[in-house]
Amino acid sequence: MTLKRYAAVLRPLLRPCVMVTLCFVVYRLTGTRQSEVVSDVHRRQYDSLGSDIVYPYKGSIFEPDYMYTNTTQSWLQRANDLKLSSRQVSEQWLQKMHIRKQYVRDVCRKFNLSQTTLSTDSLLVEARSKLLYCKVPKIANTNWKRLLLGLAGVLKYSDFVRVKAKTIHYDLIPKHVKLLKQYTLIEREHVLKNYTKVMFIRNPLERLLSVYRNKIESKPYEHPEILSLVGNFVMSQYHGKKPGFPVHIKRAKDSVQGRMPSGENFEADLDNIPKLFPDVKITFEEFLRFILDNPFRFNAHWAPFYVICTPCTIDYDFIGDFGTLVEDAENILKVLNADPELKYPSPELGKIPTASLMDEYYGHIPNDIIVKIKTMYAVDLEMSLLVSKKGEVS
Incomplete structure (x- = not known):
């Protein structure tokens, strides 16, 4: 395979990696940054x-x-x-x-x-x-x-x-x-x-x-893909339990398809989702800990908006x-x-x-x-x- 063909194959795969890595680099670098004071000119x-x-x-x-x-x-x-x-x-x-x-x-x-x-x-x-x-x-x-x-x-x-x-x-x-x-x-x-x-x-x-209240706390079964992503990590890492949420979910308007931890595939409408999910309460602290423990697993709902919209480029x-x-x-x-x-x-x-x-x-x-x-x-x-x-x- 020629160099050009390698580049054509890798280009679409590298872009998301670059964006997530950039987030992580900023996260690491700013951790040692000294506090600065905002200019009074800005405020005035x-x-x-x-x-x-x-x-x-x-x-x-x-x-x-x-x-x-x-x-x-x-x-x-x-x-x-x-x-x-x-x-x-x-x-x-x-x-x-x-x-x-x-x-x-x-x-x-x-x-x-x-x-x-x-x-x-x-x-x-x-x-x-x-x-x-x-x-x-x-x-x-x-x-x-x-x-x-x-x-x-x-x-x-x-x-x-x-x-x-x-x-x-x-x-x-x-x-x-x-x-x-x-x-x-x-x-x-x-x-x-x-x-x-x-x-x-x-x-x-x-x-x-807002993400936590809307997608996890108040009506989680309307957003099974988010609940599943966060829930399995919380169960295994913070609760010491086996993951019980689907490990893969494909969301449609009124239904979902996915695979359970057992390997069993499923398809269900949103009304029947609660039957598939364990009764596990995810606290706000656990949600924040999940984000910190998974810096490379940004979902669009909590990815930084500067990464999503790239205002430094546009x-x-x-x-x-x-x-x-x-x-x-x-x-x-x-x-x-x-x-x-x-x-x-x-x-x-x-x-x-x-x-x-x-x-x-x-x-x-x-x-x-x-x-x-x-x-x-x-x-x-x-x-x-x-x-x-x-x-x-x-």
């Missing part, structure tokens, strides 16, 4: 744009240990740097967007991530509005997919509540919105150069809690924040000249914001685990530094 410039802007969990265990300092950047360049019209949205909001972009770039430089390999697996392209959106689980992923379908003319705002999340993920998005990797190389270059590029960030500790036009989710989404829709009837979906009534539960859940976690998690997610933690007081229901 961002805070001057609105009284509702604060720093997440100030003075608590959730504040980043490693703050970025840079007083040399010109933070308040005007909207022409975004190459977007400022007539539809306020200059103040565009300035906030520019500050976020500049801040993320500087974090990339700090961690020497400017040459990160481009990942296209999570980049959705809505051609009608010329929008590229990076999908990240537990950062408004489902609702933004609803918006993409609205922009594509598939759904109306009145359909958002009626159409279930499973239909969004398994039916409508695959049918009507393409991934960037489905385009040719020339087409990808055109999209990256000419389309409006959007990603959202969220405090990673809050995101991890020059995103807008970097939205989970804390200002509705404001950012509505302004982005204005920039896209979307139908005024199209709005960000209303939050579910009665749903408790994850941000309000941080102390309750993390208050029982040993400090050494929190320190290691913060180190492992150091890049995400710094990029999510600027947030709003008003949290968003996860």
